[in-house]
Every structure is written in structure tokens, then in C-alpha cells.
Amino acid sequence: MKHFKQCVATCLALLPAYAWADVICLMSGQEIKSKVVTVGEKEITYKKAENLSGPNYVVANESVFYIEFDDGHREVITPQDAQHTSELPSAVYNNVPPSASETASESGQGTLAGTILNGMKIEPKKKHNRFPSVGFMPRVVVGYQGTQSEYKSVNYDWGGLYADIDLMALMSMGEDMAWSAGLGFTWLQGDMKVYTGKKPSKGDWPLLNATYIGIPVMYWWKTEYVMLGTGFNLDFLVKCKLDGEKAKDALNGFRVPWKVYAGCSLGIFDIGLHLGFDLTSAFKGKDMSWSPTISVGGSVGVRLGK
Numbered sequence: 001m002k003h004f005k006q007c008v009a010t011c012l013a014l015l016p017a018y019a020w021a022d023v024i025c026l027m028s029g030q031e032i033k034s035k036v037v038t039v040g041e042k043e044i045t046y047k048k049a050e051n052l053s054g055p056n057y058v059v060a061n062e063s064v065f066y067i068e069f070d071d072g073h074r075e076v077i078t079p080q081d082a083q084h085t086s087e088l089p090s091a092v093y094n095n096v097p098p099s100a101s102e103t104a105s106e107s108g109q110g111t112l113a114g115t116i117l118n119g120m121k122i123e124p125k126k127k128h129n130r131f132p133s134v135g136f137m138p139r140v141v142v143g144y145q146g147t148q149s150e151y152k153s154v155n156y157d158w159g160g161l162y163a164d165i166d167l168m169a170l171m172s173m174g175e176d177m178a179w180s181a182g183l184g185f186t187w188l189q190g191d192m193k194v195y196t197g198k199k200p201s202k203g204d205w206p207l208l209n210a211t212y213i214g215i216p217v218m219y220w221w222k223t224e225y226v227m228l229g230t231g232f233n234l235d236f237l238v239k240c241k242l243d244g245e246k247a248k249d250a251l252n253g254f255r256v257p258w259k260v261y262a263g264c265s266l267g268i269f270d271i272g273l274h275l276g277f278d279l280t281s282a283f284k285g286k287d288m289s290w291s292p293t294i295s296v297g298g299s300v301g302v303r304l305g306k
Contacts, residue, residue: 035052072175158283218231
């Protein structure tokens with residue numbers, strides 16, 4: 001049990017170091033997970049990610065292709081065309097014997113080092129299917145919504161179809177995270193069922209329709225194939241009809257639905273499940289009980305931009 005606890009503690013200690021490590025990509029193609037201390041004119045000083053309290057290591061600038069810092073920023077140290085392929089430098093020097101992988105890279109053994117020696121250029125490791133720096137993200141949601149309330153022992157049940165169309169600007173916070181905000185349109189419709197102790201026949205259920213214009217604000221996180229999001233809308237009621245007639249006093253004029261999204265990414269398209277929970281009360285009335293609207297639907301979006 002003691003060894004198990006020590007193992008868990010070690011794993012937890014190493015997790016943040018690897019999760020937020022800088023990556024030094026050598027001309028040989030080898031990647032070093034590290035914490036960069038200084039970037040000088042001729043050499044780079046760093047600590048290994050798995051031992052941040054350990055000694056400093058040094059690598060010559062001419063041996064480094066680029067550094068990708070933990071915030072996603074990438075700095076090219078030696079452009080590919082600046083070094084002839086026959087002048088493959090020593091990878092790392094710090095008075096410590098190189099590891100087997102470093103020795104293999106320097107001697108031309110292995111796929112990437114062999115590629116260099118054959119006169120081919122290294123292409124940096126690219127992350128595909130991520131957020132553009134600045135972009136546009138239209139999104140459509142279609143699903144079902146339900147709202148329940150009570151007024152002086154009379155139960156109200158409103159449920160039916162709903163649809164969202166959001167036209168949002170996308171602002172990247174790196175390749176994995178982004179904010180979006182813009183203009184949204186929401187349509188809710190369904191039968192208004194009123195229960196006074198006796199269930200009415202279907203022909204007695206009036207149809208209630210509502211249209212909102214709002215400002216959607218979302219925070220997004222994604223990997224190559226998974227995308228998650230959460231945020232809210234500031235919605236303003238622009239039209240409400242009950243059986244085709246205007247019903248100004250049926251619904252409140254403002255609502256704040258909180259939204260959660262989970263789905264998968266296929267190229268620039270995102271397909272997933274959308275959940276919503278209105279933090280305000282839908283029905284208008286002094287003695288009306290709190291009536292949040294809950295919605296669930298399928299969502300399709302597209303990420304456009306560079």
C-alpha cells in the first residue's frame with residue numbers, strides 16, 4: 001500500500017510538468033520536453049520536464065529547429081535552409097553522456113535522422129483540425145424543449161420543438177481553446193397544456209410560439225477529434241403568439257439559458273449534443289412559480305478562418 005501511494009504521488013507530481021512543458025524540437029527530429037530557462041545568442045538553457053529541480057542542460061542554437069512553448073507559441077531558432085544537411089550538429093552537450101535515443105539521432109540511425117542525411121528537410125510536427133487564430137463559426141441546433149410551472153394549483157406544461165441559429169466570431173486562445181460571441185436566433189414552439197385536475201383533450205391545447213434574438217457567448221476546448229463547449233445566451237423576446245394571436249403577457253421578455261456542448265470534429269465540422277437550462281423563469285406572472293426551460297438537441301457547426 002505504501003508503494004502504491006508513492007507511485008500515485010509521483011504520477012500526480014509529474015502530470016502538470018508534462019501537461020505544460022515547453023518542447024524543444026532538434027534538427028534531428030528529436031523532441032525534448034523541458035522548461036526553457038534562457039534563449040541566448042548561441043545556446044539554449046533548459047531543465048528537463050520530469051526533473052524541474054534538477055541541473056540545467058544546454059543545447060546549441062544551431063542544433064534546434066524550433067521551440068514550442070507551453071502557451072502554444074512557437075519560435076523558430078534555426079530555419080531549415082540555414083543549415084546544410086551534411087553539417088548535422090551534435091544534439092545536446094552538458095557534460096552528461098547522451099541517451100541511446102540521442103546517440104542514434106546523431107549517428108543517422110532512425111527514421112528522422114536518416115531522412116536528414118538523405119538530403120530531405122524536416123517538416124515540423126503539425127497539429128491538425130484545431131482552432132483558427134481568427135474565424136467565423138455558424139452553428140445550428142434542433143431539438144426539444146420543455147417548461148413546467150404552477151399558478152394557484154393550476155399546472156402549466158409547455159413543450160415542443162426548438163431551434164437555434166448562432167452566427168459567431170471565433171477568437172482563438174491557442175490551438176486548443178477559443179472564445180466565440182455573436183448574434184443568435186431562437187425559436188420555441190409547443191402545445192400549452194393546462195391541468196386543473198382533469199387532463200384536457202388534445203384539441204383543447206393551444207399552440208404557443210416564441211421567437212428570441214440574443215447574444216451567444218461560448219468557451220470552447222478541443223482535441224483533434226473531440227470538442228467541448230459551455231456558455232450562455234442573453235436572449236430578448238421579439239415575438240410571442242398563442243394560437244396565432246399575439247400574447248404579450250405569456251412569457252418574460254428576457255432569458256439567460258446556460259448551454260453545454262459535447263461532440264466530435266470531422267475536419268472543419270463539429271457534430272454533437274447540445275444541452276440548455278434557462279436560469280430565468282419563462283412564464284410571466286407575479287404568482288407564477290419558477291419555470292425554467294430545459295432543452296436538448298443535436299448541433300452542427302463549422303469553423304471557418306485561418
